[in-house]
Amino acid sequence: MSKKKNVRDTALQLLETIEKNQAYSNLLLNSAIDKNEISQIDVGLLTELVYGTLQRKMTIDFYLKPFIEKNKKLQSWVINLLRMTVYQMVYLDKIPERAAIFEAVEIAKRRGHKGIASLVNGVLRSIQRNGLPSLDSIEDPAERISIETSHPLWLVRRWVNQFGVEKTLEMCEVNLTAPLQTGRVNLTRISRDECLALLEEEGFEVEPSPILPEAVKCLRGNLASSKAFKYGLLTIQDESSMLVAHALGIKEEEVILDACAAPGGKTTHIAEKLGNSGKVLSLDLHEHKVKLISENAERLGLENIEAQKMDSRQAATQFEKESIDRVLLDAPCSGLGVMRRKPDMKYTKKEQDLSQLQTIQLSLLESVAPLLKARGTLVYSTCTVDREENQEVIEKFLREHPEFEGDTTFAKRMPEAIKPLINGFDVQILPQDIGSDGFYIACLRKKVE
Numbered sequence: 001m002s003k004k005k006n007v008r009d010t011a012l013q014l015l016e017t018i019e020k021n022q023a024y025s026n027l028l029l030n031s032a033i034d035k036n037e038i039s040q041i042d043v044g045l046l047t048e049l050v051y052g053t054l055q056r057k058m059t060i061d062f063y064l065k066p067f068i069e070k071n072k073k074l075q076s077w078v079i080n081l082l083r084m085t086v087y088q089m090v091y092l093d094k095i096p097e098r099a100a101i102f103e104a105v106e107i108a109k110r111r112g113h114k115g116i117a118s119l120v121n122g123v124l125r126s127i128q129r130n131g132l133p134s135l136d137s138i139e140d141p142a143e144r145i146s147i148e149t150s151h152p153l154w155l156v157r158r159w160v161n162q163f164g165v166e167k168t169l170e171m172c173e174v175n176l177t178a179p180l181q182t183g184r185v186n187l188t189r190i191s192r193d194e195c196l197a198l199l200e201e202e203g204f205e206v207e208p209s210p211i212l213p214e215a216v217k218c219l220r221g222n223l224a225s226s227k228a229f230k231y232g233l234l235t236i237q238d239e240s241s242m243l244v245a246h247a248l249g250i251k252e253e254e255v256i257l258d259a260c261a262a263p264g265g266k267t268t269h270i271a272e273k274l275g276n277s278g279k280v281l282s283l284d285l286h287e288h289k290v291k292l293i294s295e296n297a298e299r300l301g302l303e304n305i306e307a308q309k310m311d312s313r314q315a316a317t318q319f320e321k322e323s324i325d326r327v328l329l330d331a332p333c334s335g336l337g338v339m340r341r342k343p344d345m346k347y348t349k350k351e352q353d354l355s356q357l358q359t360i361q362l363s364l365l366e367s368v369a370p371l372l373k374a375r376g377t378l379v380y381s382t383c384t385v386d387r388e389e390n391q392e393v394i395e396k397f398l399r400e401h402p403e404f405e406g407d408t409t410f411a412k413r414m415p416e417a418i419k420p421l422i423n424g425f426d427v428q429i430l431p432q433d434i435g436s437d438g439f440y441i442a443c444l445r446k447k448v449e
């Protein structure tokens with residue numbers, strides 16, 4: 001049997017690669033786990049060390065600031081080692097502080113030399129002895145939230161402007177928690193109760209969601225490894241994403257266009273709601289992603305999906321005008337609503353990214369709008385929580401397109417838990433609202449001319 005790597009060495013290596021190459025933490029972590037380099041019992045700790053250190057990076061850097069300022073030439077691996085160890089000392093109850101410090105000093109000896117090991121030991125012992133500096137000295141509320149919850153200041157200021165201090169703090173705090181996995185039962189093949197029973201038989205701890213009739217919450221286990229998933233009875237999907245197919249108000253036999261469809265989470269839900277009748281035209285820009293839509297359709301036994309590679313900004317030239325009953329534009333976006341799942345995103349996103357995205361979002365809407373039949377429904381959605389990509393896009397689109405209006409009947413199609421959040425014909429769900437990802441949905445209708 002090959003010798004397994006030390007879990008903290010591996011975590012440190014991943015933290016460095018993520019920082020240097022701006023690599024995605026989830027992909028790197030999965031690949032390290034798949035390579036089977038660390039022992040199975042260390043998988044949980046590796047995930048905790050990498051995600052936790054990333055999640056709390058700005059707070060930890062505040063604690064480490066005096067030491068880093070005093071030792072300006074510290075190499076990046078030493079800083080990451082200190083971060084990872086402070087994370088264990090402050091946030092992980094199960095690891096005794098002295099054990100965390102001992103492991104850090106051993107790594108410093110292995111990777112550096114005696115001098116570095118002694119510096120690491122000195123910094124960590126000093127924190128252990130003197131405690132952490134207080135955040136009370138930070139007077140500005142946005143700066144305080146930024147350091148306390150480890151979110152970039154530009155983003156916190158933006159959110160404070162849009163949602164106020166209280167909601168921003170709540171959102172940032174929820175972003176630090178681990179998300180619950182949810183699944184969508186394929187009701188064309190099995191009832192939710194039957195699916196729950198199958199999952200329980202396999203040892204999963206699951207319960208029905210009180211929000212949507214097809215949703216299940218997974219409290220223990222990874223649904224991706226279940227037989228229900230393998231045999232196409234289940235899709236892993238956040239509940240906020242499931243709302244989209246409800247917003248569309250689908251009727252059997254209709255033709256629905258999903259303009260940004262990969263990997264097919266919403267396309268397959270729409271196809272299920274069509275009861276395998278009608279047709280879903282599913283487009284995506286990238287060939288390899290289109291393949292994912294087809295694979296998911298096949299796994300779920302859905303035969304009413306036509307997936308094809310297309311730049312949907314050209315869709316108006318590829319399909320007949322007014323030929324589609326309902327259109328979904330689940331637009332490419334900044335993903336600020338799913339930060340819980342991708343902590344590295346907090347440090348790589350730039351404010352200017354948001355306005356560039358608005359241009360793309362508007363041109364996609366522009367292109368799909370003529371394809372819709374009169375009285376047809378157009379749903380625009382994103383997994384972000386920013387006005388510039390959400391309400392502003394819809395306001396601009398409606399200003400340019402008098403043939404469209406907000407569809408206020410949309411509220412009737414939404415579950416009770418969402419109704420208080422609805423603002424006429426759109427809804428901005430924040431991650432703290434119903435325990436889902438942050439998500440935006442607007443529902444428009446084409447008028448009869």
Ligand SMILES: C[S@@+](CC[C@H](N)C(=O)[O-])C[C@H]1O[C@@H](n2cnc3c(N)ncnc32)[C@H](O)[C@@H]1O
Pocket residue numbers: 241259260261262263264265266267283284285286289310311312313330331332333
């Ligand atoms: C938010 S994701 C879609 C998620 C998908 N609706 C689901 O539920 O699984 C946005 C998708 O838009 C695709 N995309 C971006 N620009 C596009 C374009 N111009 N035309 C078509 N697809 C595009 C991306 O490749 C990405 O897969």
